[in-house]
Amino acid sequence: MSSYNKAQKAAQRVHKERSQLASRTKLGLLEKKKDYQLRAKDFGAKKAKIKKLKQKALEKNPDEFYFRMISSKFEDGVTKRLEEDEPLTWEQKQLMDSQDIRYVSHKRHLENKKIDKMKGSLHLLDASTANPMNKHTFFVDTAKEERDFDVAKRLNTHPSLLHRTFNRPKLEDLKKGKFSRQEGDMEKEFQAQMLEKSKQEQYDQLVQRIKREKQLGIIGAKMQAKINLKDRGKKVLLQEETQTTPAVYKWLYKRKR
Numbered sequence: 209m210s211s212y213n214k215a216q217k218a219a220q221r222v223h224k225e226r227s228q229l230a231s232r233t234k235l236g237l238l239e240k241k242k243d244y245q246l247r248a249k250d251f252g253a254k255k256a257k258i259k260k261l262k263q264k265a266l267e268k269n270p271d272e273f274y275f276r277m278i279s280s281k282f283e284d285g286v287t288k289r290l291e292e293d294e295p296l297t298w299e300q301k302q303l304m305d306s307q308d309i310r311y312v313s314h315k316r317h318l319e320n321k322k323i324d325k326m327k328g329s330l331h332l333l334d335a336s337t338a339n340p341m342n343k344h345t346f347f348v349d350t351a352k353e354e355r356d357f358d359v360a361k362r363l364n365t366h367p368s369l370l371h372r373t374f375n376r377p378k379l380e381d382l383k384k385g386k387f388s389r390q391e392g393d394m395e396k397e398f399q400a401q402m403l404e405k406s407k408q409e410q411y412d413q414l415v416q417r418i419k420r421e422k423q424l425g426i427i428g429a430k431m432q433a434k435i436n437l438k439d440r441g442k443k444v445l446l447q448e449e450t451q452t453t454p455a456v457y458k459w460l461y462k463r464k465r
Contacts, residue, residue, distance in 0.1 A: 309431040316424040319417055326414045330407065430454040 228238040280289045346362060348354050360367040364378045433454035437443070447456035 309428055309435065312424055312428045312431060316421055316428060319421040319424060323414065323417050323421060326410060326417070330410055330414065426452055426454075433457075 225240055232238065278290075280287050282288075346357065346359075348357060360370060363370070363376070364380075365376050366379065366382065369376050430449065433449075433456075437455075437457060439459070441462060442460040443457040444460065445455065446458050447453070449455040
């Protein structure tokens with residue numbers, strides 16, 4: 209029977225509250241049932257909490273003791289924790305901080321080695337992709353032939369094609385329109401394009417590594433400044449810490465006895 213009642217409730221129509229009349233909006237928003245339920249639930253929770261606190265106060269043992277009583281004190285309406293003996297000595301803290309900065313220095317050293325290696329490989333790559341200094345020597349018999357020597361006429365090509373080291377057509381081929389790129393020339397151009405793309409990717413990676421090495425240097429300098437700040441003695445702040453530089457302090461001179 210209970211399952212039938214549950215099924216009947218699931219199938220019944222949900223009746224919604226009608227909206228507020230436009231003429232009544234000047235008096236404020238009309239509270240709906242769901243708003244009342246939230247307010248009633250909050251009121252009930254607060255009332256139960258107050259009742260629980262009252263009961264706890266009535267049942268409190270005046271001789272009750274817990275360790276927070278001797279490790280804190282009540283001042284100006286605020287509970288403050290008393291300073292306790294630190295479990296680590298000053299030397300132990302210095303050693304732990306030095307281990308952290310040693311790790312950062314190690315990572316920076318690795319980045320520097322990778323940067324130097326990439327720079328060396330890129331220099332070799334630039335040297336291999338640079339235009340080769342080819343020389344083509346022509347021999348003549350007299351000084352007059354040397355003065356009147358025409359390289360384009362000797363190579364039987366157009367003067368605008370003299371800068372090419374390969375794929376330089378002759379005048380006959382240009383006139384007849386028979387010139388076409390050879391497969392070897394196309395392959396050379398494709399290899400040159402791929403080499404240029406690879407070189408650009410390596411340069412981008414080099415820039416990223418240089419930025420990472422710079423950030424590690426800044427972090428290491430700030431960590432070292434914090435370690436130095438733990439040194440005993442009076443100090444004066446000369447320069448505040450920024451995103452790229454650590455804080456600068458000056459220790460006052462103390463005469464030793």
